[in-house]
Amino acid sequence: MKTKASIQDIYREGTSFRYFLLCILITGLSYGLYKGMLDNYLAEVVAMGEMDRGITEFFRELPGIALVFILAAFYMLSAETLFKAGAVIMLVGMGMHALLPGTKVLATLAICVYSLGEHIQLGMKSTLSLQYAKSGRGGEAQGVQNAVNQIGTLVGYLVIVGAFSLLSAKQPYTLFFAVAAVLAAVSLLFAMKITGKSETDKTKRRFYFHKKYRKYYMLEMFYGARKQVFFTFGPYVLILFYGANAATISLLFAVSAVACFFAAPLVGRIIDRLGYKTVMVADTLILVIVCFFYGFAHHLFPKEIAFYVCCVNYILDAIISLASMASNVYVQALSDSADETKATISTGVSINHVITIFIALFGGWIWQALGIETLFLVSAVLGLCNSAYAATIQPRKEVA
Numbered sequence: 001m002k003t004k005a006s007i008q009d010i011y012r013e014g015t016s017f018r019y020f021l022l023c024i025l026i027t028g029l030s031y032g033l034y035k036g037m038l039d040n041y042l043a044e045v046v047a048m049g050e051m052d053r054g055i056t057e058f059f060r061e062l063p064g065i066a067l068v069f070i071l072a073a074f075y076m077l078s079a080e081t082l083f084k085a086g087a088v089i090m091l092v093g094m095g096m097h098a099l100l101p102g103t104k105v106l107a108t109l110a111i112c113v114y115s116l117g118e119h120i121q122l123g124m125k126s127t128l129s130l131q132y133a134k135s136g137r138g139g140e141a142q143g144v145q146n147a148v149n150q151i152g153t154l155v156g157y158l159v160i161v162g163a164f165s166l167l168s169a170k171q172p173y174t175l176f177f178a179v180a181a182v183l184a185a186v187s188l189l190f191a192m193k194i195t196g197k198s199e200t201d202k203t204k205r206r207f208y209f210h211k212k213y214r215k216y217y218m219l220e221m222f223y224g225a226r227k228q229v230f231f232t233f234g235p236y237v238l239i240l241f242y243g244a245n246a247a248t249i250s251l252l253f254a255v256s257a258v259a260c261f262f263a264a265p266l267v268g269r270i271i272d273r274l275g276y277k278t279v280m281v282a283d284t285l286i287l288v289i290v291c292f293f294y295g296f297a298h299h300l301f302p303k304e305i306a307f308y309v310c311c312v313n314y315i316l317d318a319i320i321s322l323a324s325m326a327s328n329v330y331v332q333a334l335s336d337s338a339d340e341t342k343a344t345i346s347t348g349v350s351i352n353h354v355i356t357i358f359i360a361l362f363g364g365w366i367w368q369a370l371g372i373e374t375l376f377l378v379s380a381v382l383g384l385c386n387s388a389y390a391a392t393i394q395p396r397k398e399v400a
Contacts, residue, residue: 010140015132016080016194021148023087023190024125028149030183032156033176034094034114036250037164039235041173045102050233050240054364056108057232061360063116064353067123068207068346071200078197079131083124087191089117091184098177124200131198154257156180160250171246207350208343212334215393216344217351219280219327222386224352226287227324228359229379230317234294237372238314241298242307252311256318267322276326276333280390283323284383290317291383295376330393 011017042048048056074082093114100106126142133141164171209217238244238252271279290313297306297313328345335341367375 007144010134010137010144011132012134016196017132019190019193020128020132021145023083023187023194024145024148025152026183026187026190027087027090027121028152029156030090030094030152030180030187031118032153032158033160033180033183034097034156035153036157036160036253037171037173037176037246038111039239039249040171040244040246041102041177042107043236043239044171045173046104046107048104048107050236050367051364052104053232053236054360054362054367056104056111057228057360057364058357059108059112060115061353061357062112063119065350065357066116067119068350070120071123075200077200079124079127079200080194080196080198082200083121083128083194084188084191086117086119086121086124087184087188089120090114091117091181091188093117094177094181094184098174098181102173127200128194128198131196150257150261154254157250157254157257161247161254164245164247164250173246208340208347210344213331213344215389216327216331216334216348218389219330219386220348220351221355222284222382222389223324223327224355225359226284226379226382226386227321227352228356229363229375229382230294230314230321231356232360233363233367233372233375234314234317237294238307238310241372242303242310244307252314256315259315260318260322263319264322267319268325271323271326271329276329277390277393279323279326280330280393281387283320283326284387284390286320287317287383288380290320291376291380295373299373 007017007021042053042056046052071082077085093110093112093116096106096110096113100110125145129141129145130138160176163176235244235249235252238249244252267279293300293313294310294317297309300306301309327348328341331344331348332341335344363375363378366378
């Protein structure tokens with residue numbers, strides 16, 4: 001994280017950037033606690049099986065689809081107001097986890113409410129970072145915002161690792177949901193101190209379609225489908241099939257976060273050097289290997305070793321997922337303006353969410369009916385489709 005002096009050089013005086021960054025930090029810490037134990041909570045306390053987890057993920061992703069309609073409906077509100085509304089909704093969702101009984105319906109409802117607030121804030125973070133940044137420092141401001149969020153989330157993961165390792169006899173899920181809710185309340189207090197009436201990003205209020213982006217839209221569909229398999233079912237395989245506890249899963253998330261933090265600049269340089277087409281083709285070919293070992297490790301190795309093989313492959317998947325940045329570079333090469341680039345990427349994110357909700361449902365059924373081998377074979381096939389389709393795009397010099 002940058003020093004105080006350098007941060008002051010990036011942001012404009014007279015803005016609420018300090019409260020904004022404090023809010024981002026505390027929200028990240030709360031989310032790290034929440035995410036670090038959620039999958040184990042659903043498996044061990046709520047007793048959700050494979051299909052149940054897919055259904056829950058369906059409802060968790062719904063706010064991502066609804067976001068463009070929400071932003072369009074409340075276009076008259078400032079980015080600061082929407083950011084505060086997101087903080088309120090996230091607090092309600094976290095409070096529901098802490099206070100309500102751990103039933104499948106109530107847990108799913110709490111996850112959906114929290115996700116709604118999370119998606120609303122997600123849509124405003126970049127807007128506020130850019131609004132508060134000095135001229136020509138927007139990229140640095142977004143980098144600071146992302147770094148602060150990652151630091152908070154990582155600390156949350158590590159707290160879960162330590163606490164659940166020391167208190168292994170009785171896993172304190174309710175206690176840490178309550179702690180996460182208190183942190184969400186603190187984050188809300190900082191959010192309420194944010195002043196200003198920044199205009200929301202108009203490119204996030206509508207869908208933008210153009211025939212020149214049709215391949216990008218298809219690539220987002222493939223990427224969303226394959227990403228969802230690992231995001232939803234990767235940790236759940238380790239929990240249900242290999243018996244991983246909350247401390248282990250949270251440690252895995254922490255290691256993945258650190259690995260991605262250091263790998264992201266390298267992946268960016270590879271995209272610039274080799275080109276977006278080469279990276280989009282290559283990353284999903286590597287994914288096939290990752291999926292094979294994730295689905296079949298228990299057939300190739302003793303179960304204890306297979307577990308570690310799967311953990312390594314989970315981290316590798318997180319790293320190769322960074323190659324999705326290449327599709328943004330592809331859009332930039334096609335676009336005629338910065339606003340068109342932002343609108344197209346925003347639409348791609350919405351398409352991504354539409355696909356993920358159905359993959360969540362379908363993936364849960366495949367695992368339950370046909371086994372984890374088939375589930376990750378499907379993910380590998382989706383990766384191959386992504387590579388084959390990416391191979392058909394034109395190089396930069398032909399697009400320009």
